[in-house]
Amino acid sequence: MDVVSPELNSLLPDEIMDTEAIEDPSVSVSTSSTLLSLKSTLSTSTATTKTTDSVTGTTVSTGGLQKHATQFAFSAANHQIILNKVASSQATEAVKSAGTPPQIIKQEGQKLLVTAIGKSGQPIFFQLPHTGSKPGVSQTAGNTKSPTPQFKVVTIGERTELKPVMASSGNQVTTLQAQQLKTVQNIKSVPVGGVGGSQYKTIIPLSTQPNVQQIQVPGNRFHYVRLVTATTASSTGQLSGPNTSSVQTGKPVMVGTGAVRMSVPVVSAQAIKQVVPKPLPSAAQVVTTAQTQQRLIMPATPLPQIQPGFTSLPPGTVLAPAPGGSSVGYTVVPAQYVTQLQQPFATLASSSSFPASGAIQTQAKLPLNGVSAAETTSRPRKPCNCTKSQCLKLYCDCFANGEFCNNCNCNNCFNNLEHETERLKAIKTCLDRNPEAFKPKIGKGKEGESDRRHSKGCNCKRSGCLKNYCECYEAKIMCSSICKCIGCKNFEESPERKTLMHLADAAEVRVQQQTAAKTKLSSQISDLLMRTMPVVSSGGGRLPFTFVTKEVLEATCECLLEQAKKAEQSRQPQAEAERMILEEFGHCLMSIISSAGKAKADCASINC
DNA sequence: GAGTTTGAAACT
DNA sequence: CAGTTTCAAACTC
Numbered sequence: 001m002d003v004v005s006p007e008l009n010s011l012l013p014d015e016i017m018d019t020e021a022i023e024d025p026s027v028s029v030s031t032s033s034t035l036l037s038l039k040s041t042l043s044t045s046t047a048t049t050k051t052t053d054s055v056t057g058t059t060v061s062t063g064g065l066q067k068h069a070t071q072f073a074f075s076a077a078n079h080q081i082i083l084n085k086v087a088s089s090q091a092t093e094a095v096k097s098a099g100t101p102p103q104i105i106k107q108e109g110q111k112l113l114v115t116a117i118g119k120s121g122q123p124i125f126f127q128l129p130h131t132g133s134k135p136g137v138s139q140t141a142g143n144t145k146s147p148t149p150q151f152k153v154v155t156i157g158e159r160t161e162l163k164p165v166m167a168s169s170g171n172q173v174t175t176l177q178a179q180q181l182k183t184v185q186n187i188k189s190v191p192v193g194g195v196g197g198s199q200y201k202t203i204i205p206l207s208t209q210p211n212v213q214q215i216q217v218p219g220n221r222f223h224y225v226r227l228v229t230a231t232t233a234s235s236t237g238q239l240s241g242p243n244t245s246s247v248q249t250g251k252p253v254m255v256g257t258g259a260v261r262m263s264v265p266v267v268s269a270q271a272i273k274q275v276v277p278k279p280l281p282s283a284a285q286v287v288t289t290a291q292t293q294q295r296l297i298m299p300a301t302p303l304p305q306i307q308p309g310f311t312s313l314p315p316g317t318v319l320a321p322a323p324g325g326s327s328v329g330y331t332v333v334p335a336q337y338v339t340q341l342q343q344p345f346a347t348l349a350s351s352s353s354f355p356a357s358g359a360i361q362t363q364a365k366l367p368l369n370g371v372s373a374a375e376t377t378s379r380p381r382k383p384c385n386c387t388k389s390q391c392l393k394l395y396c397d398c399f400a401n402g403e404f405c406n407n408c409n410c411n412n413c414f415n416n417l418e419h420e421t422e423r424l425k426a427i428k429t430c431l432d433r434n435p436e437a438f439k440p441k442i443g444k445g446k447e448g449e450s451d452r453r454h455s456k457g458c459n460c461k462r463s464g465c466l467k468n469y470c471e472c473y474e475a476k477i478m479c480s481s482i483c484k485c486i487g488c489k490n491f492e493e494s495p496e497r498k499t500l501m502h503l504a505d506a507a508e509v510r511v512q513q514q515t516a517a518k519t520k521l522s523s524q525i526s527d528l529l530m531r532t533m534p535v536v537s538s539g540g541g542r543l544p545f546t547f548v549t550k551e552v553l554e555a556t557c558e559c560l561l562e563q564a565k566k567a568e569q570s571r572q573p574q575a576e577a578e579r580m581i582l583e584e585f586g587h588c589l590m591s592i593i594s595s596a597g598k599a600k601a602d603c604a605s606i607n608c
Numbered sequence: 609g610a611g612t613t614t615g616a617a618a619c620t
Numbered sequence: 621c622a623g624t625t626t627c628a629a630a631c632t633c
Contacts, residue, residue, distance in 0.1 A: 388627065394617055395627050433618080459615065468630055469614045 383408035391415035392426035394437060399426070402438055442475045457483035465490035466500055529593070548592060556588040 384405060386396045391413045394400045398408060398415055405415045414422045430437040441455050454472050457480060463469045465479050465488045472479045472490055478497075479490045489496040563584040567577035 382629090385628065389617095393627080395629090397629085400617095430617095456616095461615080463614065463630095467614080469616090471616080474630095 384410050386410040386413070390422075392419075392423060394430060400438070441471060442477065452477050453480040454483065457481075458485050459483075460485040460488070462487075464488065464496065466496055552592060556585070556592075559584050559588055 381397065381401065381403070384391060384396050384398050387410070389395045391399050391405050391410050392415060396415060398405045404417070405413050442452050443455050454475065454477065458465060458470050458472045460470045465473050465485050468474045470490065472483065478492060479485055479488050491497065560581050563581050564577060567580050572580065
């Protein structure tokens, strides 16, 4: 059974599919040369292991494995998609009843933790004997001695996972895990029933942020974030409170009414090369790339309803399982949504509640025209002001750029996770109308033409293509042969354009000069202060400002007031009055500085 | 800040 | 595909 179905394969961008073949002939999807690849081969084993789904109680037998399972990931330059996959024959047989393919969670010594999603939607965990090697996953000393592996049930938000427990050393952890444990306060282990001895459910405490809970799991390479509503965060307190022994369901709860708005793995950059994709509690696979900006949550089941548009989705979009009951089944999330969640956290968390719409409004800037995400994200996009389009039409810049609205001024915004169904439909509608709708409008022109040009050309009639109404001009490119504009003045030799360019250049130069002048003045003042206020030889610091006493301040103010009076009596214009006062202030300042310097010199001579 | 202009997107 | 309407950004006052 192929984990990645042909239907799903067909959804992948072409450039991803045009990649080198993988070693395992049983796997139909190939890997990209650009990408890290995680491979794990399970060799033949006849051991039989039974584990119990801690949620459903389902017992899964994985014994008698004859073939191997391969886990790998791949990506492509722009899309940077990694597809995680476990291909095995009998391994998947073991979980056929579960309904989804198994995924390797991690390797622990000679055991491989595998998970699948039960038909009830609950995760099933089991282990596979493993005699092969798995690069990038460190062995945990001691656990190979355990003939009967034991597990801890780790609850992370809505998710429940099993973590192996070394029989010989109890809760022994690796160095990495120990380090990470330091960051996790108040971990509680609660005994729960299970196979092979006692099991524990580890309660990972929530952060103190009201809306955002960052969860770090010992031994887990992923950082988890959990967004909750302000009310649920305080009222439920499921993970931090004492009444948390009940195992959470594995179903994802998206933004909205549930306690958990979102729970997604966020991978640190340094951990990428050793990423072992974490199974979501639904039939989806989180896949990630060496660049953390983009992630793809690929469903393990076909997506018939939205297949046609998939190759044209906004670049780097993420497919995430839609909330239960969604007719569509998947939601399309801006690619960097996951990563960028970390940015708005401070803002979101600092407020007592989410915006009125109740939606997470975050923004994920997607790479355009080869401009890296880092570059684009450093320049915040302007907030939109949509009032009627619900931000679900291309009128909305956020939507058109494949972003969620964030800190926008829009009304009745649907461009957020809370309305993922509507958003997905809107995306599909746009793609039906124009498959290129989400592709960058500014791209490479034909050979011999300018490097950058508008893909469709503009249709300006009255602006002369010299105002920002014109998409070409706005993109700072000249109109090309495909433009249908009337009265175009946006071409190389256009005198109007040249004039505009000169004006723009002159304005820019003025700004630069002003900035330079300010910098220079600031530097001179600083220099002056340094020279007139010699450093204290003993401490190496500047002369303390103890000379600016209350009396000195009062005297200074009197001088300034006196100057103001003088200006008023002589009926000086306001500008002149201000000048006089400032001048007086300068004199006062110099006097203070001079006195301080003298005092310092006297002090130094006395000390000598 | 309100009103106007503009051209892309959406609609017919 | 062309004409019209809608929409939000750009622009002007």
